Each structure stands twice: as structure tokens, then as C-alpha cells.
Amino acid sequence: MKVLHVLPSLSYKLGGPTQVALNTVRALRDFGIDAEIATTNDDEAGLLDVPTGCQVDYNGIPVWFFSRLARFKEFIPSVELTRWFIAHLSKYDIIHNHYLFCFAPTVAAKLAYHYHIPYITRTIGQLSPWALQQSQRKKQIYSRLIERPTLNRAAAIHCTTSAEAEDAHRFGVLAPTIVLPLGVKAAPVIANASQQLRDHYHLPLDCKVILFLSRLHEKKRPDFLLKVFAQLNPKPHNYHLLLAGAGDTGYCDRLKALARTLKISKSVTFAGFASGVAKDILLQGSDLFALPSYSENFGVAVAEALAAGLPVVITPDIQISPAIQAATAGLVVPGYSSDWVPALAKLLTSPDLRQKMGQNAQQLAQEQYNWPHISLQLAQTYQEILSGKPLSLEYSKTQQNNKSKK
Known part of the structure; x- marks a missing residue:
């Protein structure tokens, strides 16, 4: 054939x-x-x-x-x-x-x-x-x-x-x-991914990292995520947001300006496009994955996060959300800041919940997305x-x- x-x-x-x-x-x-x-x-x-x-x-x-x-x-x-x-x-x-x-x-x-x-x-x-x-x-x-x-x-x-x-x-x-x-293809396990990630971005070892890994595009709503992140009061809580992905230069400049306006620039890193081992370290070294997209038929980056054992926070507009909700592999949250702020805070302050959802996420990926x-x-x-x-x-x-x- x-x-x-x-x-x-x-x-x-x-x-x-x-x-x-x-x-x-x-x-x-x-x-x-x-x-x-x-x-x-x-x-x-x-x-x-x-x-x-x-x-x-x-x-x-x-x-x-x-x-x-x-x-x-x-x-x-x-x-x-x-x-x-x-x-x-x-x-x-x-x-x-x-x-x-x-x-x-x-x-x-x-x-x-x-x-x-x-x-x-x-x-x-x-x-x-x-x-x-x-x-x-x-x-x-x-x-x-x-x-x-x-x-x-x-x-x-x-x-x-x-x-x-x-x-x-x-x-x-x-x-x-x-x-x-x-x-999705599960990447080889990097035993010290968490430390490598924090060393690379000069973050404290106890810093909690939220990962956005996708194109920097209006559809993916990184601007919304920046505004939600600002409401978490990231500096005193030792939270960091990694925006990993490429995008139109003008749009990326507007996102960086928004971070400055929100006074969270020091708690946000624009990591650029990542692939290979660098991408594996991002997925395996972060604490949770967030994608507040307007629309995704599947969401490859979401499935990659699941395979890496990351709990995810996504909108219902990502069409694999029913499977994630059924598997308790993350939180499916309507796309409003009033819902996203407490959802992110819940996972950031609950290591046991992150661990349990991460295990469920990995199992879901192994069973359905191999x-x-x-x-x-x-x-x-x-x-x-x-x-x-x-x-x-x-x-x-x-x-x-x-x-x-x-």
C-alpha cells in the first residue's frame, strides 16, 4: 500500500x-x-x-x-x-x-x-x-x-x-x-529535569513553574494567561510562568509589553521555540501545564504534557477535555479569569493533587494516545x-x- x-x-x-x-x-x-x-x-x-x-x-x-x-x-x-x-x-x-x-x-x-x-x-x-x-x-x-x-x-x-x-x-x-x-511519543525520562529547568532559567529550586507550550497566537490566549498569572501575585508566592513557543514578532512584542504593564516581567520568561531535549526538560521539569485556547480540535501540546505526567489546566474548547476530565488528569475550566485564578492556585498549592493528576495524565496518554x-x-x-x-x-x-x- x-x-x-x-x-x-x-x-x-x-x-x-x-x-x-x-x-x-x-x-x-x-x-x-x-x-x-x-x-x-x-x-x-x-x-x-x-x-x-x-x-x-x-x-x-x-x-x-x-x-x-x-x-x-x-x-x-x-x-x-x-x-x-x-x-x-x-x-x-x-x-x-x-x-x-x-x-x-x-x-x-x-x-x-x-x-x-x-x-x-x-x-x-x-x-x-x-x-x-x-x-x-x-x-x-x-x-x-x-x-x-x-x-x-x-x-x-x-x-x-x-x-x-x-x-x-x-x-x-x-x-x-x-x-x-x-x-504522542513518550520522551526518555530526564531524572533531574526539574533542577535543569530551574538552573537554565535561574529560578529557585522551590519555584513553582506554570508551562505554556504552544504557538504564541491570539487563538491560544497567552495574553489571557498573563493577566490571570498577574492575579496570582507571583513574586511573593514564588511562581514563574514559562511561555514557550514562536509567534509573530509584533504579537510577541505586545505580550512582553503586557507583562511589563502588569508588573510581572521578572516572573515571566519568553522561552522561544523549543524542541528535542530542551522541550523534554520543559515538559518534565515544570509543575503544571496551562492552555486557555479558544479552540483546539485535539491539542498536541496538551497530549504531550499528559505523556510527560504534567497535570493540565485547559478550557472546554480543547476537544480532548472530556477525556481529561473523565480521567481526572487536570482541570477543565471555562475561559474566564474568575475561574482560572482559583483553578491555577488550587494546583500550585496542592503538591499531592498535582502528583495524583500527573499520574492519571500519564496513564491516559499511554492508553489512548499511543x-x-x-x-x-x-x-x-x-x-x-x-x-x-x-x-x-x-x-x-x-x-x-x-x-x-x-
Whole structure:
């Protein structure tokens, strides 16, 4: 079986989607599926330093990079990629698209339909009410002319939670919808991560650290977290907030100015983008993880925190929140400061509760978000599509109606 995953960019600046695509393909290849990626050399404001027009080994994954023509947010058209699709797409058994409202997956879907190749589309939360409100008029036009018909011709729509499947149904998707979560790979345990973290950022050993690990973007609400943190009176309580992630320079400057205005600059560190061992130290050395996002279909960073044994504080708008709440792996808190201040204070002042929730978090990640099990189910879905069998992971409208009655 030969499978091509398509997405507009593999820039790490885009956060979760890049990690998900690489890890999905890696897990499939470990399972024996011949999976590859086709994308552009986009790196937001710049370009990735990679060869284009040929297959390269990119972090152990076979990837075809092609020169982007321009960048209109995530649309990112590419003439080279289009020509390659026309010449090579028919060599693949299944196309697995990531992203909506952008060039590469749209072209791949249309050509796959033309060549009678089944394709799957992963919506990555772009059909949530919050997401559809962004650039609303443009998305309404694109949806009517392109996206909704393209989704309805798909062999399956890949959603990571039942809530995401419900968003797809509300959008008018009639194609079969499967629910399959994403995985996270547990990092090797760093025995002295707590001390290494505090040594690196010049913090006292008894300092309690809140970690925000995500893109610095309005959707993730780091500004809200700064305001909540200020109300915790961090300096006398010996609390520290680490904001780890990249973002638009102007927005990051505004966040730093906000920290100064709130008089918490000395208790906040903008750690920048982190990967590898540096990221593992952040996850394993902090005391709790916080993400007050407006909308997340899954939240890869949340799942990574769970795998590292960190209790999490998140909003209900992060769609894996029901699983976290059921497992008592953290606190699911409405996105208001009146709720977030006491929630954070509760965990910061309760080491036993943090430890118990951290253990629950790790168990949840091991049971539900492990790549070997997920790649097996995805490979099974591919096989069902190719053989014309009913999809065992399909999320039915009956399930949706039953859920809404509870």
C-alpha cells in the first residue's frame, strides 16, 4: 500500500499540524505502510533550507518539497507541486490530506477524484465555530464553491474527537466521518529535569513553574494567561510562568509589553521555540501545564504534557477535555479569569493533587494516545477503504444525537 500525505507546509512554526504529519507518517512506516509526504518549502516569513523537486529524508521521513509561489496565510500555492501531482499522484493508492481552505490539499483532492484515487481529509479543527468565524466571508465563499463539495467526495473525513466530527456534520459533511485520536511519543525520562529547568532559567529550586507550550497566537490566549498569572501575585508566592513557543514578532512584542504593564516581567520568561531535549526538560521539569485556547480540535501540546505526567489546566474548547476530565488528569475550566485564578492556585498549592493528576495524565496518554495502536487503526481504515468495506471507526449521526441528549 502506497499512501501520500499532503499539507501546505512542514514549518515547525505552525506547531501541532507539522508534528502530527511527521509522526503519523513515521508511525505508519513503522507499521509497514509505504507512506510519504508532499508539501512546499514554506517556513512562514522565510523558506525551509531543503532541496525542492525531489524526495529528501527529512527527520527520517521521505518528503517531497516544492517551491511555494506565494504565501496568503496558509493557502500557499505552488506551481511545481501542482505539476508533480499531475504526473505522480496516480502512483499512490490513498491520499491523506491535512488542512482545509488551502491550496495543496484542495488540488490533491480534486486530482485524486479525477484519477479515481480515494482520499481522506483531516480537518484539524478548521470547522469549529471559532475557526469558521475567522476570515468568515472568504471561508463562506470557499466552502460553497470548493471545500464542502471536496469534503463530500472524500472516502473519509478524519476527525480526532467526537466533537470535531460533530463540527463536520454541522458544516454539512455527508462523507463518512472517522474518529481517531492522535498519538504522542513518550520522551526518555530526564531524572533531574526539574533542577535543569530551574538552573537554565535561574529560578529557585522551590519555584513553582506554570508551562505554556504552544504557538504564541491570539487563538491560544497567552495574553489571557498573563493577566490571570498577574492575579496570582507571583513574586511573593514564588511562581514563574514559562511561555514557550514562536509567534509573530509584533504579537510577541505586545505580550512582553503586557507583562511589563502588569508588573510581572521578572516572573515571566519568553522561552522561544523549543524542541528535542530542551522541550523534554520543559515538559518534565515544570509543575503544571496551562492552555486557555479558544479552540483546539485535539491539542498536541496538551497530549504531550499528559505523556510527560504534567497535570493540565485547559478550557472546554480543547476537544480532548472530556477525556481529561473523565480521567481526572487536570482541570477543565471555562475561559474566564474568575475561574482560572482559583483553578491555577488550587494546583500550585496542592503538591499531592498535582502528583495524583500527573499520574492519571500519564496513564491516559499511554492508553489512548499511543502511536502503535493509532497507526494500526489508521492502516485498518486504509484497507477498509480500498476493499470497499464499512469503516469500523465511522462516527454516525446516531452517536451524535445520543450524545446531544445526555
